[in-house]
Amino acid sequence: MAAGPDAYLQGNIRLTLEDPELWKTFCEIGTEMIITKPGRRMFPHCKINLSGLIPCAKYILLVDMVPEDGCRYKWNKEKWEVAGKAEPQPPCRTYLHPESPAPGSHWMKQSIAFLKLKLTNNTLDQHGHIILHSMHRYHPRFHIVQAEDLFSVRWSVFQTFTFPETSFTAVTAYQNTKITKLKIDHNPFAKGFRDEGTSKKRRSNKNPNLEKRSKMSDMLNRDSEEDSPADFCRSSYEGYDADEGDLPKRKEPDGVKEERYSPWAADREHSVRTESPAGADPRDMYNTEQLVPAPASYQPYRFHEYGKSPSPSSSVGSSHSGSGRSSFESRVPDVATVPDHDPSKPRTHEVGPSPCGPQPLPGPQDYTGVLNMTMSQAGKISHHIYSPYGAEQPLGQWSGPGPAQYPPPHHLTADYTTQAVHHGYHHGNVAEWSQYPLFSYSCW
DNA sequence: TCCTCTGACACGTTTGAATAGT
DNA sequence: AACTATTCAAACGTGTCAGAGG
Numbered sequence: 001m002a003a004g005p006d007a008y009l010q011g012n013i014r015l016t017l018e019d020p021e022l023w024k025t026f027c028e029i030g031t032e033m034i035i036t037k038p039g040r041r042m043f044p045h046c047k048i049n050l051s052g053l054i055p056c057a058k059y060i061l062l063v064d065m066v067p068e069d070g071c072r073y074k075w076n077k078e079k080w081e082v083a084g085k086a087e088p089q090p091p092c093r094t095y096l097h098p099e100s101p102a103p104g105s106h107w108m109k110q111s112i113a114f115l116k117l118k119l120t121n122n123t124l125d126q127h128g129h130i131i132l133h134s135m136h137r138y139h140p141r142f143h144i145v146q147a148e149d150l151f152s153v154r155w156s157v158f159q160t161f162t163f164p165e166t167s168f169t170a171v172t173a174y175q176n177t178k179i180t181k182l183k184i185d186h187n188p189f190a191k192g193f194r195d196e197g198t199s200k201k202r203r204s205n206k207n208p209n210l211e212k213r214s215k216m217s218d219m220l221n222r223d224s225e226e227d228s229p230a231d232f233c234r235s236s237y238e239g240y241d242a243d244e245g246d247l248p249k250r251k252e253p254d255g256v257k258e259e260r261y262s263p264w265a266a267d268r269e270h271s272v273r274t275e276s277p278a279g280a281d282p283r284d285m286y287n288t289e290q291l292v293p294a295p296a297s298y299q300p301y302r303f304h305e306y307g308k309s310p311s312p313s314s315s316v317g318s319s320h321s322g323s324g325r326s327s328f329e330s331r332v333p334d335v336a337t338v339p340d341h342d343p344s345k346p347r348t349h350e351v352g353p354s355p356c357g358p359q360p361l362p363g364p365q366d367y368t369g370v371l372n373m374t375m376s377q378a379g380k381i382s383h384h385i386y387s388p389y390g391a392e393q394p395l396g397q398w399s400g401p402g403p404a405q406y407p408p409p410h411h412l413t414a415d416y417t418t419q420a421v422h423h424g425y426h427h428g429n430v431a432e433w434s435q436y437p438l439f440s441y442s443c444w
Numbered sequence: 445t446c447c448t449c450t451g452a453c454a455c456g457t458t459t460g461a462a463t464a465g466t
Numbered sequence: 467a468a469c470t471a472t473t474c475a476a477a478c479g480t481g482t483c484a485g486a487g488g
Contacts, residue, residue: 034480034481036449036450036451037449037450037451040479040480041479041480043479043480074447074448075447121449134448134449135448171448172448172449172450173448173449173450173481173482174481180481180482183480183481184480184481187479187480187481188456188457188458188479188480189455189456189457189458189478189479189480189481190455190456190479190480190481191455191456191457191480192454192455192456192457192480192481193455193456193480193481193482
């Protein structure tokens with residue numbers, strides 16, 4: 001797949017985010033994603049390109065959401081402010097791409113969209129949507145697992161990719177009118193709300209509030225013309241770092257180009273990646289999280305490279321090429337390996353929170369998912385894998401929708417889950433990985 | 445009073461079955 | 467009879483808005 005020339009070669013697998021410019025546009029303002037009880041799709045969508053896979057080997061693609069930090073936020077007069085500590089994490093769920101598992105050739109031949117991924121704030125959700133807290137910040141992680149089926153995933157290599165520009169704040173109603181406008185402008189489903197749209201009827205009925213919105217919209221239009229993205233960013237997040245001394249520092253280093261991006265992204269890069277001890281565990285050689293090299297502004301925040309960073313020139317150069325795509329390649333050998341799994345090791349919190357890792361989350365974490373899996377360790381996992389095509393399909397009913405040309409996946413075992421959590425992601429961000437299990441739920 | 449969340453609503457897109465045409 | 471193109475309605479995905487509730 002044509003990853004842009006900005007993709008620097010770090011390994012075999014290259015993952016490219018589609019529409020990075022759109023993502024960045026949102027990110028600069030502070031992306032918000034609506035979460036609803038029945039579940040809401042993301043916009044922009046998570047859409048990626050993959051290359052460097054072994055054409056005949058099968059892979060499984062997964063997405064999950066991880067908190068950016070341990071804070072809750074509030075929208076106060078045109079900017080986000082910290083509003084206290086985060087609520088206990090809801091059950092962590094993982095979205096399995098409906099076509100998984102499929103050969104590398106299949107994944108590489110076209111873009112891979114996670115269109116049906118839905119976000120919800122309903123902690124009792126029965127549809128397998130990803131559960132998030134409103135007014136909290138998250139970012140998606142993309143996982144690529146080489147595995148013949150979901151059973152063999154346990155022995156496979158995880159490769160995880162994140163894109164700084166995809167971080168967002170979960171909300172039940174849009175807070176920033178600039179985001180609303182952007183969504184309306186870019187989401188075809190919201191065409192009816194565009195100014196030039198045909199829905200004058202509705203808009204002409206405006207109440208004072210609506211009028212205010214309209215004015216705001218006009219202002220926004222002007223803003224868009226007059227303000228640089230950096231200004232956008234600053235206007236939304238000013239004062240945000242000054243609120244709580246013990247909360248993650250949000251201020252950008254002076255003169256760093258990160259100013260172009262929202263503190264969401266930049267902050268995460270600081271807290272999660274920059275200071276992580278690299279390659280502390282030999283297993284890291286097989287399990288990595290890849291921070292996608294983004295435009296130059298992200299460079300200082302590049303995630304640890306296990307002591308073998310690509311030359312800055314190559315990465316910087318690539319990031320400037322403006323290919324219109326964020327991409328990243330994994331350096332991890334693209335082969336299935338058997339993790340050095342020691343079942344006697346503690347399952348959770350086996351390593352104390354790294355001082356370099358993300359802010360520890362407050363309060364008791366909800367490990368429902370992990371517990372489900374762990375308790376069923378002797379056999380197949382007992383929790384459900386949900387399918388939008390058959391809501392109540394129990395685990396094991398993986399007869400996939402659509403691409404039935406691929407053998408139906410098998411079961412995930414509990415052991416697999418714990419491995420995924422404690423081996424698949426055992427690297428510098430130990431606290432993060434151990435707190436956010438990968439496979440408490442799967443769905444498609 | 446403020447903030448957050450919810451559900452009904454209008455409007456647009458997507459999807460798939462039914463029908464017509466070749 | 468088989469295939470393709472078109473039509474149409476239902477389902478679905480959006481943001482808006484008023485009101486509930488803490």
